Amino acid sequence: MSKPNPPLVHAEKLDGRQRARMVALIASFRRTLRQSPPMTVRCFFERKRCLSSGHFVLYPRGATKTASMSLFRSPLLPGLIALVGALSLISLAIGPAPIAVPAVLKALVSDQGAAGIVVREIRLPRTALAGLVGWILGLSGAGLQGLLRNPLADTAVFGAPQAAAFGAVLVIYSGLVGSLSWALPFAAIAGALLSVGLVVAVAGRGATIVVLVLAGLAVGSLAGAGTSLAISLSPNPFAVTxxxxxxxxxxxDRSMVHVLLAAPFIVLASGLILSAAPGLRALALGEETARSLGIGVPLLRGLIVAGAAVGTGASVAVAGSIGFVGLVVPHLVRPFVSYDPARTLVPAGLAGAALLLAADIAVRLVPSAAEVKIGVLTALLGVPFFLWVIARRKADLVETPA
Amino acid sequence: MRRLEARSLSVDLATRRALDRIDLSPAPGRLTVIVGPNGAGKTTLLRALAGLTEPAGGDVALDGVPLARMRASDRARAIAYLPQGGFVAWPLPVAGVVALGRLPHGEKPDRLSQAGREAVASALRAVGLQGFADRPATALSGGERARVLLARALATQAPVLLVDEPVAALDPRHQLVVLEVLKAHARTGATVVAIMHDLTLAARFADDILLLHQGKAEAFGPPEAVLTGARLAAVFAVRAQVLAQAGGLLVVAESPLPGP
Structure with missing residues (x-):
């Protein structure tokens, strides 16, 4: 076992002038090369202060460099959590009858008359659902992109949202149950799982991305056709609308019942996907390498695909189809986590929640007779944004075999 | 010092018998090179040695224990495997890719132990990429990427290292660099098995050569004993000159013989 390289410079052993020149040298490296200098600065406390006071040690580059990865403590997670919190508050405050934030907070915990009813029974379910659905869509997208090692993967690749919608439409259409029944999420989840199973069965083991996408497209179209058939055969025009x-x-107009319908499944799906996180890293080097590193690749695949299907089914059951969240948000957070597919998961979920909360606020602010549907908004904003991401990051979107 | 051993190993691929009763016991401390024509079963053998293929007959054992009976994590700690034509799916930093070699030890790449950090640093040093730790692995040249992936396999610090065509598609200098790394790794006591196509390079670096032909072990031993003109004609269907030189053998394929 080799020892780390000996330190180059103990700044504490330098005099003031030497130290100042050292600090200037480090800074100029950063400015001119736009990269870190060929040595590692190890600080004993907050970086700016230790540079000026000379409490740092310079190591040759490579000796402690891997430590810099674990030093990665960016404000990403706290920032995203704060953002989700702030957007939730705004979501509770905004609507046809604006309520000030302090009143919102009061209404959440105590009876405040009409304001309390509006906040707790109209806006709270809506806010909770937007957060939950955004979370699981972002998480599923990040999980599938990591699994397939493809930045264009999403639940839609498996035709899951369309199939989930078809399952739910069948239940509504058959009139067996109202739209507030446990049958609805189960039917949507069954539809999503069925589509994923069908895609995997048709594409076969070790299918390439192209085969997967084609099979998913076909299954999604089939489910879409089924939904259209159900609509066109419907005897009741109101049911169609x-x-x-x-x-x-x-x-x-969602209620706490919707939240209770979806939440258990979303929690389950999150557990499935997050439990697969460690293996996702190894998959970055391909399935063979992952297996040689001791990762159970079939189990990993099962966990993520099942998680994404359950999550999509539960989301579609309570909120209809909302696209592009899972596709877009992983790209937003990936640069902040050094492209580590495992550490992309939770930030992607939070970013998804923030995105849907913001979109749900936006649809309420658009002046129109009827509310703009959020699925329409996410597609209208998501698609151009995504095209822009593709155009800018062509180099990152590396070609990978499945 | 751990002993990897294929015992009368047979492997079926689809309907074809890809490997037929192979016995192989690569020696610790030595670089064993597998050569053979395309389709001879080299990669299948290496995957089977890594425990990634189910044998149809016989088995692969580590210190007498069949790989199939070992836990995946134990196997992964003992045997590092580098597949052919490696790629990196995301622009992960080089140090992050190399740190994946620590997964079998239960170490997350962003939370390495002291031993893990030292293993990563020394693996990067071994392949001469100390200054590359923060570079995105997707922005490297082919030779650099091959060395990064080799460093990933070295970082596991497994007693057995299996590499599939580590020098294919590399320029002459990188070929030598990689082979010297493999040889040096073997000299630390590890069992190193590599697949190669370049017979001259194989002869120069290998301690032992296994010549595979249609799934069967045609010959095994030191390069001079295995690589003879008659054998090359029989196995590779080429008329070849084998010249003894100071640095090792020089194998020159002169003309193809009528195929089988």
Whole structure:
């Protein structure tokens, strides 16, 4: 076992002038090369202060460099959590009857008359659902992208949202149950799992991305056709309108019952996907390497695919289809976590929650007779944004075999 | 010092018998090179040695214990495997890629132990990429990326290292650099098995050569004993000159013989 290289410079052993020149040298390296100098600065406390006071040791580059990875403590997670919190508060405050934030907070914990009813029974379910659905969509997208090692993967790749919608539409259409029944999420989840199973069965083991995408496209189209068939055969025009509007995706007029329907499944799906996190890293080097590193690749695949299907089914059951969240948010957070597919998961979930909360606030602010459907908004904003990401990051979107 | 051993190993691929009763016991401290024509079963043998393929007959054992009976994590700590034509899916930093070699030890790449950090640093030093720790692995040249992936396999510090065509698609200098790393690693007491196509390079660096032909072990031993003109004609279907030189053998394939 080799020892780390000996330190180059103990700044404490330098005099003031030498130290100042050292610090200037480090700074100029950063400025001119736009990269860190060929040595590692190890500080004993906060960086700016230790540089000026000389409490640092310079190591040749490589000796302690891997430590810099573990020193990665960016404000990403706290920032995202704060953002989700702030957006939740705004979501509770905004609507046809604006309520000030302090009143919102009071209404959450005590009876405040009409304001309390509005906040607790109308806006709280809506806010909770937007957060939960955004979280699981972002998490599923990041999980699938890590699994398939493809930055264009999403639940839509497996036709899951369309199939989940078809499952739910069948239940609504058959009139067996109302839209507030446990049958709805189960039917949507069954649809999502069925589509994923069908895609995997058709594409076979070790399928390439192209085969997966084609199979997913076919299954999604099949489910879409089934939904259209159900709509066109519907004897009741009001039911048709109901189904179509529901398919567009919205958090409008949801109640705590919807939250209770979706939450257990979203928690389950999160557990499945997060438990697969460690193996995702190894998969970055391909399945063979991952297996040689002791990762159970089939189990990993099962966990993520099942998690994404359950999460998508539960989301579609309560909010209709909302696209592009899972596709877009992993790209937003990835640069902040050194592209580590495991550490992308939680930030992607939080960013998804923030995105849907913001979108749900936006649809309420758009002046129109009827509310713009959030699924429409995410597609309208998500697609151009995504095209922009692709255009800018072509180099990062590396070609990978499945 | 751990002993990897293939015992009468047979492997079926689809309907074909890819390996037929192979006995191989690569020696610790030595670089064993597998050569053979395309389709001879070299990669299949290496995957089986790594425990990634189910044998149809016989088995692969580490210190007498069949790999199939070992826990995946134990196997991964003991045997490092570097597949052919490696790629990195995300622009992970080089140090992060190399740190993946510590996964079998239960170490997360962003939270390495002291031993893990030293293993990563010394693996990067071994392949001469000390200054590359923070560079994105996708922005490297082919030779640099091959060395990064080799460093990943070294970072596991497994007693057995299996590498599939480590010098394919590398320029002459990188070929020598990588082979010298493998040889040096073997000299630390590790069992190193590599697949190669360049017979001259194989002859120069290998301590032992296994010549595979249609799934069977045609010959095994020191390069001079294995690589003879008659054998090359029989196995590779080429007329070849084998010249003894100061640095090792020089194998020159002159003309193809009528194929089988």
């Amino acid at each position: 109901e189904i179509v509007f529901w398919l567009l995706g919205s958090f409008e």
